[in-house]
Amino acid sequence: MAKLPILQFEEKIIETVEQNPVVVVIGETGSGKSTQLSQILHRKGYTKSGIIGVTQPRRVAAVSVASRRVAQELGVQLGEEVGYAIRFEDRTSEKTRIKYLTDGVLLRESLSNPELSQYSVIILDEAHERSLNTYPWSGTVLLGLTKRLVKIRASNLKVLITSATLDGDKVSRFFSNCPILTVPGKLFPVEILYTAERPTSYLESSLRTAIVDIHIRQPEGDILIFMTGQDDIEKLVSKLEEKVRSLEEGSCMDAIILPLHGSLPPELQVRVFSPPPPNCRRFIVATNIAETSLTVDGVVYVIDSGYVKQRQYNPSTGMYSLDVVQISKVQANQRAGRAGRTRPGKCYRLYPSIVYHDDFLDVTIPEIQRSSLAGSVLYLKSLDLPDIDILKFDFLDPPSSESLEHALKQLHLIDAIDENGSITSVGRTMADLPLEPSLSRTLMEANEYGCLSQALTVAAMLSAETSLLPGQSKNNEKKRKHTPLDLPDGSGLGDHIQLLQIFEHWDQTDYDPGWCKDHDLQVRGMKFVKDVRKQLCQIMQKIAKGSLDVRATERWKESRHEYMKLRKALCIGYANQLAERMIHHNGYRTLGFKPQLVQVHPSSVLRTDEEGMLPNYVVYHELIATSRPFMRYVCAVEMPWVLPILKKLEKLNIKKLSGGSSHF
Template sequence: AWETHIFMFEASSEFAKKKTLLEQRQFLPIFAVRQQLLNIIRDNSIVIVVGETGSGKTTQLTQYLHEDGYTSYGMVGCTQPRRVAAMSVAKRVSEEMGSNLGEEVGYAIRFEDCTSEKTMIKYMTDGILLRESLRESDLDHYSAVIMDEAHERSLNTDVLFGLLREVVSRRSDLKLIVTSATMDSDKFAAFFGNVPIFHIPGRTFPVDILFSKTPQEDYVEAAVKQALQIHLSGMVGDILIFMPGQEDIEIIERLEDLENAPPLAVLPIYSQLPSDLQAKIFQKAPDGVRKCIVATNIAETSLTVDGIMFVVDSGYCKLKVFNPRIGMDALQVYPISQANANQRAGRAGRTGPGQCYRLYTQSAFKNEMLTTTIPEIQRTNLANVVLLLKSLGVQDLLLFHFMDPPPEDNMLNSMYQLWILGALDNTGALTPTGRLMVEFPLDPALSKMLIVSCDMGCSADILIIVSMLSVPTIFYRPKGREEESDQVREKFAVPESDHLTYLNVFLQWKNNNYSSIWCNEHFIHTKAMRKVRQHLNIMVQQKMNLTSCGSDWDVIRKCICAAYFHQAAKLKVHNQILPSEENHCCM
């Protein structure tokens, strides 16, 4: 797994070789203020903790609370906005505490629970804690909850802010600690009732900020030129380039093929990259070779890589934004905020003085960039949030305590989507179908598809399709073998439906005894397919009545249309396609 690679490489670093785990813990900036931090937590129900990435707040704070006695009457929970962080941090903390992962220290992510009755410290995605609040509104199993990386303002985090504020007002024994990088701490403190802010001193070095003199038409080309200039200058240190997405990163990877230049190891890092390749960024480069890491915004706060002296900032990132024309969320490229830009620059000052090359002008930074990124809750589809809040008994959603209330139109549009799916009645209350849909940790349309499949006799097939849609992309296109991988993928294609293509892939994998060799030969991510099997096993535990329609795939198509009918179209004469009345994107 990804976290195994991280800690394998950490253990091989010079620092880790020379220091015991205890000495490594005591070296972290948070250790110097341990007692002051515990004192302020003891005296207040809610505390905002501000510390830079690498200060130790994620791995140490849970252990400090455990050592201070909080686990004697409940669990210490810590939420993470990303699954990979929840898993890797839990692994590290279990090692520091000398226990097996899943015993005293565990983690829970969607479709995977690695905890036990012994668990005292639990790392989890924010969505897991949200779903736990459905079963236990006051979260009585917890003595303390840490909301880590709160500055990322994920959709689930913002809903948790409102829920936990109410829970703490009802439970005087519950401690809530909200941790953040340097952004938004005053806003967090004000939202929770002017609670105290505790700052962990950092160990950052000065970073020279160098702006572009003129706007760059092509940020990818500009990034390549800037990286080359740094590399050929002879200055010592590794390079980190921030790009919006995978396509841009793959273009920049060609830097590695340069002739007549000093050796350069170009290492990509983005969420869909296989875990063994992700972990390469933590390896020490061979002598005489400079590392050039090309990353999405995952490297802003979630990852810390030592040795970075130069940051090249494209000024862009990808954000999930609700598109009313197609009736769904879409990833789009947007300029970053000033807060993101400062966070990116800080990556260059972790182990020594650094330089940050911004591929945009100082005027653009001051006058065109927002101070902070618009929270996800104000720009994405809220159907899942509405369903969850309705099941928690929130009648008037417009009166719920959001830190930044979502646009009323988005809320009403989400309620309309749930109404046409049969999850809400004409008064806006949950229907029996809606209550069933809440039980599945899925997009509402996928939940509806599963429920309908039980009546249509194809639940086993739909369950496979839903599981396939719940993992990152299963196909990959290795550099230099793009055409070959595309030809292999064509063998699985079912022209009528991508959903049926996914079903076809899984069934062929099953016929080949779930072979990893077969996956590699067909350019399919083995780990993604294993995750699909894992999802299947967990969904089966929901006690669904599983039946297969065999080769009658028309039944499956009907089932898909029952959930996505609002995105259906009719084929008329002369191949003219007429969309549905709502003018949404058509299937």
């Protein structure tokens, strides 16, 4: 393996770290910062006084960096001296000295140990790209908490903040003008090629560039193509395979075409790290997962569509939208840098240079400014630290006051904070669960109603990365016939009930993968749900009265009465996500802080009555904006359960909720 650039700076890094509690390391793409910094500090002996924790913004990056490189380079077994921890999976032991983990996991650890005394070093890796998973706000909160921690533990804690693209001066100022180290990493120059105009289809343009401009005309070297999401990737992979097959035999080298995205099973993700056979070129079609921690050696050509799929949250409507948006200059440069790892490379940008210079934002909008903050505010409240005022919390990129206000209202509606803004006993318990606040609250209420086993199943099903309703699998292109699910009466009450019934039916088959395939259910997704449910079950053992069976075989009468308990628990948990049907049609008006007209998502199994009308009141898991506003995962609830929530809504006093010490 070629010596990574960061190793040339080992002495300088050690010297700077020893003299300063916080150091910013700007390591360009390919410098080796993600894998080598922890080893440099380990060699210096920092693991003798505690663990070196390295936080990663994405689950897949945390796992692959820890398992693929560091354990291997140190010659140790993964899970022993080197391990990783992500939501619902912990591969560490008492021996672990270098630990890769997601932001959310580190935040959860700080709940039980606010000073994080088990760590001697915390490395916040890829700090420019904070996480898209369960805790989208977590990286920004982590920076604020780390700043506070440094003051408390100045003598025995070192903090390194690393990035390829971070605004080093901004972070340095945030941490009292701490030193900045810059490590070069682009080992070879990258030629940037722009198009004369923006193509009408970036998918077709990517196909043409990959085959005609590169594969047929350019010398060996792998191609990395950036697409916006799984759908686009699958379409392009299919078109590339078709095009490569149609080329005249012997006219150019062989090709292997590999997808790379977060929903791909780990065993398929790791294929991109295996070098191709001789006289063969790899086409790697990826989301922005390949922009940062996942470095694929052998890439010489990059095709940049100029777009990324971004989940955005609008606090005034409480609505999420998954939008394809232009990338920032920072992202464009990060993508281009992937081409210069092993030799001079080329980056084909599918947009004109004037678009890059005039239209692209300099940096990506921080995720905390486009996410719901309910989890963030609950976490900060649960720390119960007298010196933390949420509205004055030291965020590197402060969110809008509207987002904070919305979060405080939501937490009060679901009983996590009282009318004076203090965390309640319910809120403390909710903070212990690795779920969004609405689901945590649902589990607690379900425990009171005696339907916790069922609520655990629903929470696990809703935690899956893709939809687990039949017929919604994205890989259903073969159009094979599937057996319809024979679900008992009650599924028409809503999607949550159907999700429960699906899992219970699978449970009865002893988790047979064949059953999933027969009913067009994603096997990997269902296995993930089973694991999540087991983990949640173990956490809830401490809260629930009596013991819980990890299996979902706690049989119950599948009747409207029994489902009522679960629906009532959902109504309490999702008190800020209720909607009332309009009088004369099946449109709904949300009952939240800013009422709006929405519709039930077409995939819902919610049934109409004899007169063709949907239920009067429903609870929904999320609002999404596509062609129009839709409620996704909807369940019928009853008017008597809704009325107390409406009364609570009328009495909200935001000044009191915020603690009264600040004004918006």
